Amino acid sequence: MSTDVNNSAPLQASEGQPLEERGNNRSQRPESDAFKDFMGSKWAPSTAQAPAKAEVAVHAARRRRAISEKFQGERLVIPAGPLKVRSNDTDYRFRPHSGFAHLTGLGLDHEPEAVLVLEPTAESAGDDGGHHHATLYFRPLSGRDTPEFYANARYGEFWIGPRPTLPELNQLLDLDTADLSELEVAITKDAGVVGVGGMRIRLLREVDMNVDALVDTSRINTGVDLEESDKLDALLAEALSELRLLKDEWEIAEIKKAVAATINGFHEVVKVLPRAITHDRGERVVEGAFFARAREEGNDLGYDTIAAAGNNATILHWIRNNGRVNAGDLLLLDAGVEADSLYTADVTRTLPVNGSFSEIQRKIYQAVLDAADAGFAAAQPGAKFRDVHTAAVTVLAERLDEWGVLPVSLDEALSEHGQHHRRWMPHGTSHHLGLDVHDCAQAKRELYLDGILTEGMVFTIEPGLYFKNEDLAVPEEYRGIGIRIEDDILMTADGPVNLSAALPRKPDEVESWMAGIYSPTGE
Numbered sequence: 001m002s003t004d005v006n007n008s009a010p011l012q013a014s015e016g017q018p019l020e021e022r023g024n025n026r027s028q029r030p031e032s033d034a035f036k037d038f039m040g041s042k043w044a045p046s047t048a049q050a051p052a053k054a055e056v057a058v059h060a061a062r063r064r065r066a067i068s069e070k071f072q073g074e075r076l077v078i079p080a081g082p083l084k085v086r087s088n089d090t091d092y093r094f095r096p097h098s099g100f101a102h103l104t105g106l107g108l109d110h111e112p113e114a115v116l117v118l119e120p121t122a123e124s125a126g127d128d129g130g131h132h133h134a135t136l137y138f139r140p141l142s143g144r145d146t147p148e149f150y151a152n153a154r155y156g157e158f159w160i161g162p163r164p165t166l167p168e169l170n171q172l173l174d175l176d177t178a179d180l181s182e183l184e185v186a187i188t189k190d191a192g193v194v195g196v197g198g199m200r201i202r203l204l205r206e207v208d209m210n211v212d213a214l215v216d217t218s219r220i221n222t223g224v225d226l227e228e229s230d231k232l233d234a235l236l237a238e239a240l241s242e243l244r245l246l247k248d249e250w251e252i253a254e255i256k257k258a259v260a261a262t263i264n265g266f267h268e269v270v271k272v273l274p275r276a277i278t279h280d281r282g283e284r285v286v287e288g289a290f291f292a293r294a295r296e297e298g299n300d301l302g303y304d305t306i307a308a309a310g311n312n313a314t315i316l317h318w319i320r321n322n323g324r325v326n327a328g329d330l331l332l333l334d335a336g337v338e339a340d341s342l343y344t345a346d347v348t349r350t351l352p353v354n355g356s357f358s359e360i361q362r363k364i365y366q367a368v369l370d371a372a373d374a375g376f377a378a379a380q381p382g383a384k385f386r387d388v389h390t391a392a393v394t395v396l397a398e399r400l401d402e403w404g405v406l407p408v409s410l411d412e413a414l415s416e417h418g419q420h421h422r423r424w425m426p427h428g429t430s431h432h433l434g435l436d437v438h439d440c441a442q443a444k445r446e447l448y449l450d451g452i453l454t455e456g457m458v459f460t461i462e463p464g465l466y467f468k469n470e471d472l473a474v475p476e477e478y479r480g481i482g483i484r485i486e487d488d489i490l491m492t493a494d495g496p497v498n499l500s501a502a503l504p505r506k507p508d509e510v511e512s513w514m515a516g517i518y519s520p521t522g523e
């Protein structure tokens, strides 16, 4: 056989079956009518019970009313998003868009391709006194007598288990439901230019490309200005984000559950540290232990765990987690359990791998802890969100100045044209927390950074100091140390409550907590 590439045939598509038909080339499913008939018969009736109305339904209805109030007379289209391909014909687990989850109450797994449509109604004729009537369009479970049941690996019950029917989600959510096949008409009917008889559609964009295309086509066909529409759409995304700035009691309970499960995960990690130390990829042992506990308790993660030991702790988004965990180093673990409701925790602790902090580690840790406490003290109802950050980084700057690390005076570093201390703490101190780990991200600056801390807000306080191995601006003994302490805070009328306080923060308490779980040195 010749191996001379010059002799090989020119690269070209082979003849025969077109490429687009080749996805099923490994399927050996019988095509006979006898097989199809047999697959559609002799199944016992479903034993699924009609669901009771979900506790969240009343809260979701209130949220829809708030949005309805803002966008009277407009059709609002809020997609859940489609399944996302991980590889070829294998999808990621489904997670709906958080704006959709918030307005429907649906959480994990529900419902790919679903779209919530809020249809404007005549004055006061809407749901619960609102100005819209809500309908959830989705792809309901197909009967066992349909080919989808056994032949559709993405949606068929035989492959992925039962999905809800229209009446089931109607009862669960107390929300009208309709088949996805009716969506196009529901979105496009009477749509057009406002003022000449058309109805404005406002869309939560970039969640489902098919829905974007449907709305864009309708806009083009009816002469609606696309650029102007983009801006109007952005205001819907902003409003949905701002609606989540204040958490209701149901949301707060879900976040508390997520935090409690996260604390359990941290316990699990301390248990496996002796094994992590002996492993080539000890950070994976840590990551796996946290995840295993989350899964055992029926949960998932709100974001990829950062399991960062030694110098890796100075890499802010270290999720490769393939490094060693050496005794004598610090382990920065930033991890958060996400409940089925999709509310997540976001907690960081920095632990001495061998169970006790060295002098230099303790000194830097204490500075970060003091910064966190200063942030906590500044986080009072009526203060600005940004005040928390200012308080925390000021403490860090002062400490860096005391240590002789700042290249300029403290005043110059703290001034707007300086900020040298931020080399070692380049991220923000706080973000809102909820359905998204970085929640409410589309909110206006006036309501976010410049917003007033208000009862019902949930946010993190997470200062850190990160001295990289290669950082020639600090003494050698600081290098390779990264420390962050991150807690989840609920603002109440009486002040901030640290929801993650059950996880020790003070260095002595961290050491005795670890000692109570295992003997890291094996003694």
Ligand code: GLY
Residues within 6 Å of the ligand: 303, 334, 335, 346, 431, 437, 462, 486
């Ligand atoms: N885990 C991401 C963050 O702390 O913001």
Ligand code: MN
Residues within 6 Å of the ligand: 346, 431, 460, 462, 486
């Ligand atoms: Mn965070």
Ligand code: MN
Residues within 6 Å of the ligand: 334, 335, 346, 347, 348, 486
């Ligand atoms: Mn975090």
